[in-house]
Amino acid sequence: MSLEPLLYLSEADVTKLCQSIDPLAIVEDTFCRVAQGVAGVGAEAALRWAAPDGTAARSLVLPATSGNTHGCKVINSCLGNLDRGLPRAHGLIVLHDDATAAPTCVMEGGVISALRTAAVSAVSVRALRDLAAVRSIAVLGCGRQAATHLTLLTPLCANLRRILAFDLNVERAKRFADSHSRQTGIHVADDAEAAVRGADLVIAVTTTTTPYAQLDWLQPGATFLNVSLDDATEALLLRSDHLIVDDWNLVRNDHHRLLGQLARTGAVIGPTKANTTYGRRVDADLATVVSGRYERPVHPHHRVVINPFGMGVHDIAIAAEVQAAAARSGMGMLLPR
Incomplete structure (x- = not known):
């Protein structure tokens, strides 16, 4: 043979x-x-x-x-x-x-x-939210991932009116906005907080290793896609109304990202662990959510954090x-x- x-x-x-x-x-x-x-x-x-x-x-x-x-x-x-x-x-x-x-x-x-990452984001948000209600998007980080996310997500948001982009490299942010000028109302924000406040959907696709995005930046009903994994602060992760991951074992075994560190200290526990007074329990994994098995209702005012670690x-x-x-x-x- x-x-x-x-x-x-x-x-x-x-x-x-x-x-x-x-x-x-x-x-x-x-x-x-x-x-x-x-x-x-x-x-x-x-x-x-x-x-x-x-x-x-x-x-x-x-x-x-x-x-x-x-x-x-x-x-x-x-x-x-x-x-x-x-x-x-x-x-x-x-x-x-x-x-x-x-x-x-x-x-x-x-x-x-890049395509998989953006597709996971789009499928995840679509499973949890009415995308017709998304009128504003904040993009944190203006590289290939940001472009791919907008390509997949904006056609799903029929009532989108505004996109705010921020990058630590101002010129990169301006080039990004110029290259996507055909999309609805894309502008460069002065800082990350200005981009996030008022956004219905936040897409974090940066290279940071220092969490910075605060819970009070998110308006009620906002969804935070923690794609680059270290943008959300501890308060945002622990106090969001819904905390969703793609694979708990990948998160728990990671020694570099904040959510993995919180898991090892017991501040965050897995979605299948029994209720306990210790630690904030992850509400569900994305397989449960996307397959329609997530039983907790997601109300319009709830803040949702999706932490897609990245499943090969x-x-x-x-x-x-x-x-x-x-x-x-x-x-x-x-x-x-």
């Missing part, structure tokens, strides 16, 4: 192929599979170092499976990339054959990672659809083994 050649899909290939798939449907279906116990993630591995310019760099390895689809995402990032004019994150996704376990496809992973299973599911689209179109390069 001989193995087929290995398929390689470049960034350009992946970008084009992603236009033929529905990432929201894939993410929603994958969350339902997680809730059913037929999809999930393996133990993650992390390698961290300081780049020659002193900025933080890291490589994460995320194995995952969904039904008969198995694979691994390697996503690397360096905070110094933004000053180099490069995306913060780059990566690869490897898909494996169900029968032989042999790798079948290697593709650029940065595009899918969604990247693998999207990558599988990209591979299938490549097979139909004949795109990609075949590499000998």
Whole structure:
């Protein structure tokens, strides 16, 4: 028995192929599979170092499976990339054959990672909120993730009237606003607080490691997407009306992000733990929410925090659809083994 050649899909290939798939449907279906116990993630591995310019760099390895689809995402990032004019994150996704376990496809992973992240955000907010009620959005951080989030979310918000963007790099924020000038009322805010106050939906996609977003910045009924994981302060995490995570084990085992630190001290406990007088209990995971099993009502005045740590299973599911689209179109390069 001989193995087929290995398929390689470049960034350009992946970008084009992603236009033929529905990432929201894939993410929603994958969350339902997680809730059913037929999809999930393996133990993650992390390698961290300081780049020659002193900025933080890291490589994460995320194995995952969904039904008969198995694979691994390697996503690397360096905070110094933004000053180099490069995306913060780059990566690869490897898909494996169900029968032989042999790798079948290697593709650029940065595009899918950004798409998956924004799709998870969109699916999560849609499951918890009436998006027709979203009239204003605040975007904190003006990189690729911000652009991808707006691309997926704004078409779902039929009554959107205003977008406020903030970035510590003022020129980057201005370029971002200019590049999205066709979207409804996008303006650059003077600071993060000015962007957040009055927003119905806040999208935090920064590189910060220092929490800064305060609970009282959020108006009643606002949703805070803590995508970059360290923007929300302890008070915002602990005192929100609903605190939702994607995977509690990933959060609990993390030693770098605030919510993981709070979990280790007992200030935050998992969604399945019995009620206790100690610690703020996570209300639910996103698989429960998206599959319609979340029983607590989300009232219009409730403040909601969604903390999507990042489940590689969604990247693998999207990558599988990209591979299938490549097979139909004949795109990609075949590499000998």
